[in-house]
Amino acid sequence: MSILKSNKILLALVAALMIAPLALPIAGEFGGSDDQAEGxxxxxxxxxxxxxxSIWEPPSxxxxxxxxxxxxxxxxxxxxYYIGLRHGMSKRKD
Amino acid sequence: MHIMEGFLxxxxxxxxxxxxxxxxxxxxxxxxxxxxxxxxxxxxxxSSGAFAFVLSALKMPSVTGSCSHPTGTGLGAVLFGPxxxxxMGAIVLLFQALLLAHxxxxxxxxxxxxxxxxxxxxSYGLYxxxxxxxxxxxxxxxLAAAFGDMATYCTTSLQLALxxxxxxxxxxxSAAKFLGIFALTQVPLAIAEGLLTVxxxxxxxxxxxxxxxxxxxLSRSAQA
Numbered sequence: 201m202s203i204l205k206s207n208k209i210l211l212a213l214v215a216a217l218m219i220a221p222l223a224l225p226i227a228g229e230f231g232g233s234d235d236q237a238e239g240x241x242x243x244x245x246x247x248x249x250x251x252x253x254s255i256w257e258p259p260s261x262x263x264x265x266x267x268x269x270x271x272x273x274x275x276x277x278x279x280x281y282y283i284g285l286r287h288g289m290s291k292r293k294d
Numbered sequence: 295m296h297i298m299e300g301f302l303x304x305x306x307x308x309x310x311x312x313x314x315x316x317x318x319x320x321x322x323x324x325x326x327x328x329x330x331x332x333x334x335x336x337x338x339x340x341s342s343g344a345f346a347f348v349l350s351a352l353k354m355p356s357v358t359g360s361c362s363h364p365t366g367t368g369l370g371a372v373l374f375g376p377x378x379x380x381x382m383g384a385i386v387l388l389f390q391a392l393l394l395a396h397x398x399x400x401x402x403x404x405x406x407x408x409x410x411x412x413x414x415x416x417s418y419g420l421y422x423x424x425x426x427x428x429x430x431x432x433x434x435x436x437l438a439a440a441f442g443d444m445a446t447y448c449t450t451s452l453q454l455a456l457x458x459x460x461x462x463x464x465x466x467x468s469a470a471k472f473l474g475i476f477a478l479t480q481v482p483l484a485i486a487e488g489l490l491t492v493x494x495x496x497x498x499x500x501x502x503x504x505x506x507x508x509x510x511x512l513s514r515s516a517q518a
Contacts, residue, residue: 203496210489210496217486221355228359233479234298234396236360237454240471241301245458250300257395267393268351275347279494282341286501 296390296405297450299398306457311403314380317411321380328374335374338498338505342370343382345494349487350386350409356479364487365446368439369494371414372421373509383410408449417442431511435495440488447476447484 221230241248258264302310329336349366356362367379384406390396397405421438425431455469463470498506506512 203500207493207496210493214486214489217482217489218354221357221359221482224357226357226359230355230359230361232353233356233358233360233362233475234296236475237472238298238301240468240475241454241458244460244468244471248303248458250298251304252300252398252400254299254391254395254398256392258393264394268353271389271394272348272351275344275349275351278344279341279348282337282344283497283501285337286498290501 296387296397296409297401297454299391299395300400301398302401302404302453302457304400306453307400307403309403310401310407310453314384314403314406314411318380318384318406321377321382321384321410324377325381328378332508335505335509338502338509339370339374339378342373342378343385345369345491346379346382346386347389349490350390354483354486356482358475358479360475360479362447362476362479362483364483364490365409365413365443366487366491367409367413367446368417368435368442368487369491371417371442372435372438372491372495373498373506373511376414376418379414380406380410383414386410404453405450408446408453412449413442413446416445431495431499432492436488436492438488439491440484443484443487444477444480447480448473451476 258267325339328339346366346369349364351363353361353363365383367383370379370382384402387397387402387405387409391398391402391405417438420441421434424434424437451472452469454472455465458468459465460467460471499512503512507514
């Protein structure tokens with residue numbers, strides 16, 4: 201099987217894995233698992249007070265999603281630059 | 295997966311930092327050495343770090359009805375060996391701790407230990423095991439990335455269990471609770487991470503065969 205074809209199948213599987221939890225009747229609000237862990241900490245150690253808080257926090261959900269998108273964009277930019285470069289170089293050799 | 299700022303008692307925070315710091319320092323030296331010894335792989339090394347950057351920014355839904363994110367550290371571990379990942383993972387975690395209030399400075403050592411040390415070493419060990427026993431590159435990469443991801447989240451659960459033992463069940467009881475959240479949520483995400491890592495490896499096999507051969511990922515005599 202060509203690489204392009206098998207990658208298409210693999211990406212379709214990833215998409216299915218991401219869509220399934222949203223499409224199936226699953227009880228849950230799709231919050232972060234970190235927040236759930238915080239709940240367990242409060243349950244097993246009710247007296248625990250975090251002794252340090254973040255130096256800076258994004259002022260809103262919008263700014264937070266901006267920064268997460270920036271992180272993904274920076275990574276994708278570098279990765280895709282590299283793949284594009286090698287793709288072009290291998291074409292030239294042919 | 296990151297343990298949030300202030301959510302490890304100071305003694306634990308310090309202990310994990312002491313454990314991780316020398317590994318990160320040695321890792322930085324190894325990265326420098328890879329770049330010096332094999333400069334043609336510099337861009338591929340940067341791309342491995344970039345892959346971890348992308349994947350750890352993507353919070354994905356899981357069958358447990360909550361969200362978590364993959365780690366992306368398996369690719370670099372398979373390509374360059376596990377020692378290059380601690381410093382790259384630490385950069386990702388520092389970015390998220392400072393700019394996203396995701397994870398934290400006090401918990402950085404513990405998070406580096408789980409995501410940038412345990413994950414990549416499990417990935418690399420499994421990859422070597424499968425390759426030397428004759429498994430295909432794709433299978434080895436898939437399992438390495440998926441189980442590296444799982445290992446990271448299991449480590450996080452154990453770190454929290456050690457810090458917060460259950461009043462009745464102790465560390466074991468507490469570990470079961472944290473694993474019930476982190477490990478369970480992570481199963482479909484780890485599979486997704488394994489598949490995505492194979493996608494990238496397929497592309498590399500096609501277009502970067504020369505580099506993969508110089509890294510001994512592809513056999514030097516094999517056809518690209």
